[in-house]
Amino acid sequence: MTFGVSESEMFGDVSEAIDTVLDRTVAPGYGSTGLLIRRHLASWPADLPRMDGKVALVTGARSGLGLATGKGFARLGASVRALARDPQRAERAATEISAEVPGADVRAVACDVSSLRDVVAFARRFAEQESRLDVLVNNAGVMPAQRARSADGHELMFATHVLAPFALTSLLAELLERSAPARVINVSSGGMYGQRLPHGDLQSERTAYRPAKLYARTKREQVVITEQWAEQLRGSGVVVHAMHPGWVDTTGLRQSLRVFSIVTRPIIRTPEQGADTIVWLGAGPAALRSTGKFWHDRRERPTHYAIGASDDSPRDRQDLWELCESMLARAGVSNPGAGRMVTLGPQDRGGR
Numbered sequence: 001m002t003f004g005v006s007e008s009e010m011f012g013d014v015s016e017a018i019d020t021v022l023d024r025t026v027a028p029g030y031g032s033t034g035l036l037i038r039r040h041l042a043s044w045p046a047d048l049p050r051m052d053g054k055v056a057l058v059t060g061a062r063s064g065l066g067l068a069t070g071k072g073f074a075r076l077g078a079s080v081r082a083l084a085r086d087p088q089r090a091e092r093a094a095t096e097i098s099a100e101v102p103g104a105d106v107r108a109v110a111c112d113v114s115s116l117r118d119v120v121a122f123a124r125r126f127a128e129q130e131s132r133l134d135v136l137v138n139n140a141g142v143m144p145a146q147r148a149r150s151a152d153g154h155e156l157m158f159a160t161h162v163l164a165p166f167a168l169t170s171l172l173a174e175l176l177e178r179s180a181p182a183r184v185i186n187v188s189s190g191g192m193y194g195q196r197l198p199h200g201d202l203q204s205e206r207t208a209y210r211p212a213k214l215y216a217r218t219k220r221e222q223v224v225i226t227e228q229w230a231e232q233l234r235g236s237g238v239v240v241h242a243m244h245p246g247w248v249d250t251t252g253l254r255q256s257l258r259v260f261s262i263v264t265r266p267i268i269r270t271p272e273q274g275a276d277t278i279v280w281l282g283a284g285p286a287a288l289r290s291t292g293k294f295w296h297d298r299r300e301r302p303t304h305y306a307i308g309a310s311d312d313s314p315r316d317r318q319d320l321w322e323l324c325e326s327m328l329a330r331a332g333v334s335n336p337g338a339g340r341m342v343t344l345g346p347q348d349r350g351g352r
Contacts, residue, residue, distance in 0.1 A: 049076075050076055052078075055179070056079070056134060059083045062093045073283070078135070116167060124171075127172065138186045141252060167328055180237025192220040195216045202319060224312060226242040241292070246269050246274055
């Protein structure tokens with residue numbers, strides 16, 4: 001004992017202080033340096049348990065974070081369903097995971113998550129073909145240089161980052177509940193700290209198109225629907241969390257933010273480093289002790305900082321939920337917010 005404080009308490013306080021400094025200074029904390037330092041702190045969580053017998057569905061699995069996440073789950077023994085828009089790229093991802101983890105149960109699945117019709121048809125097939133779903137990772141992301149729309153006419157980033165996770169969570173809720181305890185993990189971005197819900201313009205249609213800003217805005221919306229789904233599914237055995245991976249070297253980053261990727265190259269994270277917290281949330285026990293939280297480097301983080309955007313109004317949050325509900329209803333999905341398996345419209349029965 002030192003001045004009435006145990007050694008473990010002292011090191012715990014030091015770990016807390018270091019972690020807080022890294023989180024607030026952004027560049028060290030979001031880069032590879034932050035992860036390397038945190039891994040050596042006394043507060044770093046223990047190694048992950050095995051996932052044998054569990055099924056994990058990862059969207060955006062063709063490369064980058066999604067591919068690294070699939071590999072991480074496969075190494076722990078999980079059956080991995082690698083989802084990508086292009087069937088050939090999904091197959092290549094599944095092949096790469098299998099090559100790196102011999103004997104792993106990996107299957108490629110194709111779906112354009114920006115298209116509600118595709119999502120509804122895919123979810124129906126998936127629920128029929130799979131007996132369980134333990135982990136749903138909503139990772140697919142886009143950042144087009146010019147404003148673009150989905151096949152349904154929705155702003156493309158909103159459709160991919162907000163509507164797709166909302167729809168997949170709703171459509172697969174019953175399968176997740178039957179597999180409980182189960183987890184939904186939404187892959188967000190630290191950029192969301194600078195944004196709040198856009199009042200009366202949730203798809204940013206009346207906002208000048210600045211890709212990075214609108215990307216961050218949809219990631220804020222993604223965190224909000226994470227909190228909302230957590231409440232919808234509370235007590236069901238399904239937890240819903242969001243996380244941000246830090247600055248990660250992905251093809252999307254290099255294409256969409258070329259200058260940023262060059263400037264941050266010395267400290268940028270590998271996809272495997274960025275995926276660490278996703279895999280940890282999907283496999284470890286800590287995620288099951290709460291729901292609706294926001295995580296970075298295996299630790300719960302606030303969703304707002306004093307220097308960032310202010311809290312979102314209850315009205316704007318409700319508007320976002322109702323907008324997603326109405327979009328699913330127009331796609332033939334009834335009662336999408338009930339937190340149970342929804343009813344598919346007649347046009348979707350029979351698959352594709």
